[in-house]
Amino acid sequence: TYWNATEEERQKIEKKIAFYVQSSNLSRKESLDKLYKTMATIGQKAQERGLTPEILESLLNEDD
Template sequence: MMNNQTEIKIKVPLDIAETYWNATEEERKKIEKRIAFYLKLSTLSRQESLNQLYKTMDIIGKKAQERGLTPEILESLLNEDE
């Protein structure tokens, strides 16, 4: 069961809205739970992707430092085109 609920508005095609309006209260609750689950899953997937990106960046940074890259060298490389 969802806690701390609030209402949001989203735009959907008219046929979807009509289906929702014509649904029973029980069917509407199921639809709302599915939408909430999808949005939560989407948010978690995005966060997991960001976490993986950060881990990869950390690994690359550590390997670069092990190979002798210093902040000064990095800044010099980044400013080469200026």
């Protein structure tokens, strides 16, 4: 997951996402700010619905 990634991996992810978000004419900083806000909102909603870090890790490690 993003939060378990190394700093280098996070920067790569951020650059890729920023590139796609910039297509809406936002600056890189604005794009990253928007990304972080969206991620925080998603995380908050997931916690409100009962998702814990342990449950998330279990879901991410499931084999299909």
